[in-house]
Amino acid sequence: MRSLFCTFLSIFLLCSAFVAMSQAETPPALHLPAIVSAGEAVAVSSSGTGSAMFYLIGPGHVAKRQFQAGDTIQISPDAVATAGNYQVMACNGQECATTNFYVTPNRGAELVFLVHPSRVPVGRVDAISAVTVVMDRFHNLALQPESVTFRAIAGAIPKETVVSSPPRMTRNGVAWTRLNSGAKDGAVVIDAALGQLSERRVVQQVAAEPCKLHASAEHKGDRVVLQTEPVRDCRGNSVPDGTIVTFTKLDKLGRSTVDAPIKKGVARTDMGFAGPATISVASGVVAGNEIYMGGSR
Amino acid sequence: MIAERSPVGRPIPLLLILLLVAAVHGPLLLMQLPAKASYDTNFHIFFASHYAQHWFNPWNEKWFAGFSQTTYPPLGHQLVALLSYAVGLNAAYGLVQFLALLLLPVGVYRFAKLWVDDTSASYAALGSVFLGAVAFLVYSAGQLSTILAAPLYLNAVPYFYHWARHGKLRSLLKGVMLGLAAASVHHVTLLFGAIFFAIPVLWLAWMDERAEAGGNSGTKVLLRGASFAALMIVGVAVVLLPYWISILQHPIKQIPIPHASRSNFLFNPLYGFNYFVVPYGAMILALPFILFRGASVPRLRPLLISFWFAFIFGLGGTTPLPKWLLGRAFDILTFERFTLWASLLALPIVGLLAVDLLRRYPRAAATGLSLAAVGTFALAMAWLDMSPFHATGGLNVDSVVSFLNRDGHDRYRYLTLGFGNALPKISTYTEAPSVDGEYNSARLLPEMTDYGAAQLTSAKFFGTAGMDSLRAMLKHANRYGLKYIFVHDQYYEPLLVFAGWRQIETYDGGTITVWSKEDVAPARKIESDAVPAPWEGLLWGILPIGTAFLSVLFLILLPDRRRLPQVLMVPVRTNDALYVREGNS
C-alpha cells in the first residue's frame, strides 16, 4: 500500500516538473566584443526569448533597463567613457547571463603637467623634474605609448633660447624628464608637447650662492658704513633681494653683527666705531672679504 | 498682639508675590539679560546643549579635549535641554530661571513660616523678590543651579520639619524627593543646604516637640531626622552615582585657582562692594536687628546661628573661619552663594522687622521698606553696568562660529583668547572641539591642572600661572591638533607670534583675529579614563530628571492638607513679642 502511494507521488512530481519546464522562457545570452574603446558605442546582441532585464556595471557607470531577449541592445558612448572592466548581465527573473568586457582608454587628448621645483638655482644639473601624464578626452589615463617632447624656453622673444629634449615615449601614460637649470636667472618656461597638444609651466631660475662676496667700509664720524658690492653668483646673476648678508665687526667692545637683507643688489648697514676693528662679511655658508680698520676716531 | 483687622496683620497673598516676580524678573529674562551680562549663563546653556543632542551620553568632546558632564549635577541643564526643543536654548534657559525665581518666594514663605507668623513669612517672601543676592546671582553671576537648587531646598525643608515632628509618610516622601531634585541641580547646595537649612530646622523641630510634648519626645524627632538624612544619603548616592564615580576616580587635585570671592574684602574694597554691599543691599541696615532679635527669641536662635555661619562664609577670605573649617575645599569653592544663603536665612527675621515697622509707622515704614527693597534690587542691576568687572558673554561670536563651521575647520581643535564667558557660546554653536573650557572641576589635561589658572581664554588675569598654562598648551598644540586661535585681546599676540602662529583672518573690524599654525595635523581623539560607562549615561539621563517628575507627581498626588489658621497661645514673657505659628502637615 505504501509503495503504491510512493509510486503515484513520484509520477505526480515528475509530471509537475515537466509542465513547469515546458512553460519557462529560454534564458537570454549576451554577445559583445571583449575589448571596446572608451567613448565608442557598443551593440550587444542577445539571444533567448521573453522579456528580460539588462544591467551594465562599470567603474564609472551603472545602468539598468528592460529589453526583449533576442534584440540588440545599444550601449551609448557616455556609458562606456571610463576605462576599465565592465560587466553586462541579462536576467529573466530566475536566471542571469553575465559577460565581461574591457574598455580601453582612447588616444591621448589632454596633458597633465607637473614641474618641480617652482624655483631653482642656476647651473644645477638635473635640477628640474618634468612629468607629464597623458589622458584621453574622457580623462582616462592613455596607456598606449605616445611620443612627448619637452622643451625649456628661457629669455624673452626674440632672444629666447630653446632647449628641446628628444621625444620621450609614455609608459603607462606617463613620460618624464629631468632638465638642467640654465646659466641665467629669470623665468624659464617648460613645455610638454604631444602632437598639437602642449602644456606650459614656469620655473623661476634664481641666482645661486653669492660668489666673491666683497664689502667695503667707510668711516663716517663715530660710525662706520659697511656696504657690499653688488652681490652676484659665480655666473654673474644678481642674488635676489632679501637674501641675508651678515656683517660682523670685532673690536674691543666685543662682537657686533647685523643681518642685513640685500636691497637693490647690495647689502648695507652701519655700526658704531670705537677703535681698531676687524670687519667680515658672509652670506649663508659663503664667507666674503675681511677688512681691518685701525687707528683712532 | 497682631491686629487682625489691620492690613499689616494679614499675610500678603502668595499669588500677588508671584505676579510681582513676573513683573520684576519677567521682562529682564525676556530680554535674555543673563545671557548678555552674566558670567555663567553661557556655560549652563552649553551644558544644556550637549544634553539636548546627547541625552544619554555625558561625555562631551567639545572642551578640554573631552570631559565628562557627570562632574556637574545635570537637572537644571536637562530641564533647559528639554524646553529647548520647544523654544530654543536661550529662551529655555530664561524659562528655567523664571521657574526658579517663582519657586523662590514660595520656598521662602514656607521656610519662614516655620520660624515666624504667616504675615512676617509673607513679607519675607516679598523681600526675596528684591534680594540683591538673587539679582546678583541671576543677572551678574548667572548661577542657574544655585538659584534653582535653593528654592527646592527651601521647599523641602518644611516637609523635613513636619516629618520630624509628626512622622507623616507623605511629608517624608515629598521632602526626600524635593531634596533629591535639589541635589540633582547643584551639588554644593546639597552639602551646605544640609548644614545651613536642615540642621537648624531639625533643632527647631526638637525644640517645638519638647515644648509641646515635653519629656523625651525630642528623641523621636532626632530619630526621624536621622532616618530622613539616611534616605537622602542613599538617594543622593544612587541618583548622582556617576558623579560620585567620577569624583572618586579623579578627585580635584589641581593647583588652586584664585577667585575674588576668596579675597579679604577689607584689602580689596571693590571686591567688598561686589560681594558684600551689592548682594546684601539694604539688608545691611537690618543686620543689628537680625542679630539682636534672632538672639532674643529662643525659637529663632538656630536660624540666627546658621545665618551667622553663612554670613561669615559669605565674607570669603575676610575672616579665617572658612579656611579653617573647609581646609583645601576653601580654594575650590566660590563664596558668593553663601551670601545668598545668608540672605535667605535672614529673611524670616527681616520679615518680622518689616511687620514691626509697618505696625508702628505704617506710612513711613511702607515707603522706607519699598525704597529699600527697590533700591537693593536697583543697585544690583546698576552694578551690572557700573562694575569694573564685566562679563563678556554678550560678545558677538558669529564670525568665529561661522569660521569653525566651514571648510573643515572643525577637524582641528581651537582656542580662544580674550573671549571670557563668550567661549561657551562658541562651543554651543559649533562642533569644533577646544582644548579650553569654562568648568574648572572637569579639567584633566596637565597643561591646565598643573597651574593655578582657570580658563586659557582669560589666562592673563591669572598672571604667571595663567600665561605659563597657556604656554604649556601652545607647546603641545600639535599633540592636541590645536590649529586655530581666535584672539579678542591684543595682549596675547606677541606670544602667538614668537610661538609660530600666523594671523590669517580678521573679523569685526579687527577686534577678532584668527591665527593658525601650519604644521598641525587634524585633532585625534585623546584617550581618557574619565569616559563614563554607557550604563552611567543611562542613569544620568533617567534618575535626576526622574526626581523632578516624581517631585511634581508627589506634590499633585499628595497635596498638603490645609488647616484653618489657629492661634497657638504660647506663654511668653511680657517683653517678648508674640509669634503666631501655623502648624501644617
Add this chain to the structure above:
Amino acid sequence: MKYGLALTLLFGILLLVAIGWLQSAKAAGVSLRAQNTPEQAVQNLLRSVREKNWPKAQAQLANANQVDSSAFVYDLAGGDGSLRTYSTLEDSEVSVLHQDADDALVRVKLNWSTAVGSLSDTRDLKVVRRGKENDWKVFWPVSQVPKLPAQVMAVNYLRWDVVNRGPEGEWGTASIDPPKVRIISMNAIERNDSVIVMGEVVNEDTIPAYLNVNAALVDANGVEFRHEGSFDKVSHILLPSQVTPYLIDFPKLQLNQLKQVRMDANVAAVPASADPVIGVMNQRLETNTVGNKVLAGELVNQSGQTVNIAHVLATCYDNNGKVIWVSDEYVDRALLPTTPQPFAVDLPADVAARVQRFRVMANQYTRGAS
C-alpha cells in the same frame, strides 16, 4: 543676658575679621609701622608699583623731586608698546646687601608676569634715611624717557607676498613649492632631568620660510614615543640665507631612554617682510650683578619703525663648532629707531666655561605687522 548670644556673635565677627585682617596684612607684607627698615621701604614702594599707583610710588622716593615722573613711569610701566606695557609685577624678592646708619643697598628681584611668560628683573637700590620722621626711603636712579630727534628715515621696505591658487585649482597646475631649508646641525644632550635637542637651520631658498622644527624621540624598539616642537626657541620666519638656532626640550627624560631622534623641519611659504633690521652690537660674555654668566650686548633697531618686543636667541658653540647651548631672552624695552637697547642672556656656568664662539640673532614683534 538675653542679648548675650547676639553680643557673642558680634564679638565673634569682629574677632574673626581682625584675625583675617592681620593674616592678610602679613601675607601682603603690610606692616603696622611704615618704612622702619630699608627692606620695608622697598616693599612699600613695590606695593604701589604693583597697584600701578605711580603718584604714590613716586612720593615714597627719597629723591622724588629729582625724578621725572614720566621717566619713572616709563621705567616701571614701560612705553612704546614694549613688553613692559604687557607686564604686571607679580611678586618680588628683597634682600639687604649692605646697611649703614643712614643708607643701605637693597637687592630686589622683580618677578613680572608678561604676555610671553614670566620675566625677572634684578636691581640694586640705594635706600637712605630722609625726611622729618627720618624714615627709610628709596633713592631712585634718575633716568630720562628716550627722546629721538625728529628725522625722516628713508627705508626701502622689502616684502614678500604669497598668492596661492584657490581650492578650485586643477591637479597638475603650478603651485608654490615650500622654501628649501636644511637642518645644518643637531645635538642632543641631557640636562636637569631633561633631554634637550638643539642645533641650527638655514634657509637655502630665495624666499622667506615659515619654519617649525619638531623632534620625535625613538626608543629601542623603533617606536616614536615623544614629540615636541621648538615653540619660541627658534625664529619662525627665516629670510633667505638666514640661520636660526632651535632648542627642543623633553622634560623628565634621560638620554639612555632613547635610541634615535627624528627631526622634522616643517616649512611653508608665507608673506614676510625683510624689515626691520636689528643689529646685535658689542656682544660679550660677562658676569652680572648676581654673579651669573651672561651674554650681554645691545640691540640696535636700524629701521625707522619701533620694534615693540625683541627676542634674543643666542647660539653657543664649542671649540669644534658644535652647538652646545641655545639661550633666549625677551627684552622688556621697545627698540626705538637707532637707539641701543641693552640685553643680557643667561648662560649656565658649565656652558659659559666651554663656549668658544657664539652667534646672536634677534627676533621681533611689531604691533600690527603680524
